Amino acid sequence: MNLIKTTSKTNPLYVGEFRSQQECAHLTANFRKSFPDEITSVNIKRSVIQNLLDNENVSGIRFMYGLGDKNDAASRVIILMPCNFTMQGNIPNVIFNKSGFYTHNGDMISLDDACGKQVNHVFRMKSQNPEIAYTKILRGYFLGKAGLLELINRVTDEYVSYNFGYDITSNSTLKPVIRSIDGDDDGLDHGKLCPPDTDCGMESDITCVATYVAEYYAANKEGELNILRGFRDIVLNENLASAAIEKYYTISASIMEQLYKDVAKTEVAQTLYHNYFKTSVASLVADDKAQAFRIFEECMQYLTDKYLYQ
Incomplete structure (x- = not known):
């Protein structure tokens, strides 16, 4: 981002x-x-x-x-x-x-x-x-x-x-x-x-949080990110006309802005990786897209509660 x-x-x-x-x-x-x-x-x-x-x-x-x-x-x-x-x-x-x-x-x-x-x-x-x-x-x-x-x-x-x-x-x-x-x-x-001809959030990488986290903790960064990008392209795109995805696009830039400012962002990245990133990848490997989407929603709620209203 x-x-x-x-x-x-x-x-x-x-x-x-x-x-x-x-x-x-x-x-x-x-x-x-x-x-x-x-x-x-x-x-x-x-x-x-x-x-x-x-x-x-x-x-x-x-x-x-x-x-x-x-x-x-x-x-x-x-x-x-x-x-x-x-x-x-x-x-x-x-x-x-x-x-x-x-x-x-x-x-x-x-x-x-x-x-x-x-x-x-x-x-x-x-x-x-x-x-x-x-x-x-x-x-x-x-x-x-x-x-x-x-x-x-x-x-x-x-x-x-x-x-x-x-x-x-x-x-x-x-x-x-x-x-x-x-x-x-x-x-x-x-x-x-x-959204304009240039980006205002709707065309941004929906895995931007995962990309940020992967920089800190993912041993197989590109492999895991590719799995999540596939999830984005298939599952999230299927849910684009939903309030959950509309909410994501509305709040994601503001959340990332606050995350970058957080002095404890490395600890937050660790929490995100172990609680959401790894489990989401595991669900996708097991072809459980519904569970992966639930984890996505839980992750966004965690970030919303932590950062959105600052």
């Missing part, structure tokens, strides 16, 4: 620029034409955005897409995930709070509920485009603090409008714009797609 510190060129604070009213209208019209069964916008409370940005450790927000019901377009939910300054690929890591995440209307939902809603979104998008890989389905959009603060300072209403757009000139990419409810001003766009 490639974690990088921010520079003047990578600083997530400044991700996002304003589009003209004409450009915004063009994007939203394309979306309505291309996705006639989907809602075109969601209103987000300004106070929710402001509350998240008041935290000095927040560089911006991932606006993640969810559905209460995968068969009901009207159940669209925007989940606001604040991010720190540590970059994986070109999007910063999520900051997790035990109380969960805000939705567009100010409700607080748990991590598990958020991942369940995200899976519903993934299912709906997959049904509309069966050829697209699960890891390529757009799950959200990151915008930096600077542009978001400028936006909410421009708007006087209680809500801002998150408008879904579709840019047919750039590989048919979904590109939302955020602006005032009446739409009589420029809209904030030019954020980072998640």
Whole structure:
């Protein structure tokens, strides 16, 4: 996993620029034409955005897409995930709070509920485009603090409008714009797609924890890692449209960030190797994929409890 510190060129604070009213209208019209069964916008409370940005450790927000019901377009939910300054690929890591995440209307939902809603979104998008890989389905959009603060300072209403757009000139990419409810001003766009063309976690090696552990303890590192990679390719890919895997992709980068910082990381690596790594490999050698998947879930729960809410 490639974690990088921010520079003047990578600083997530400044991700996002304003589009003209004409450009915004063009994007939203394309979306309505291309996705006639989907809602075109969601209103987000300004106070929710402001509350998240008041935290000095927040560089911006991932606006993640969810559905209460995968068969009901009207159940669209925007989940606001604040991010720190540590970059994986070109999007910063999520900051997790035990109380969960805000939705567009100010409700607080748990991590598990958020991942369940995200899976519903993934299912709906997959049904509309069966050829697209699960890891390529757009799950959200990151915008930096600077542009978001400028936006909410421009708007006087209680809500801002998150408008879904579709840019047919750039590989048919979904590109939302955020602006005032009446739409009589420029809209904030030019954020980072998640997952983007470059990595934001969905294409990262799902064995990254195992790779880290193997560096410390595995006697037959490449042989054991190849077994786990085979497990990833066969079993985990079969479960990609599940809340468990969606949760993994949501939390893994933040967990690894904290693991790298842990002064006792060698001891943690030893625990991971003996309690999860070896037993998972043994299960796979015995062709017990179900047990290997249970061990994977137990391992992620251990790491979640230890690192996620720091």
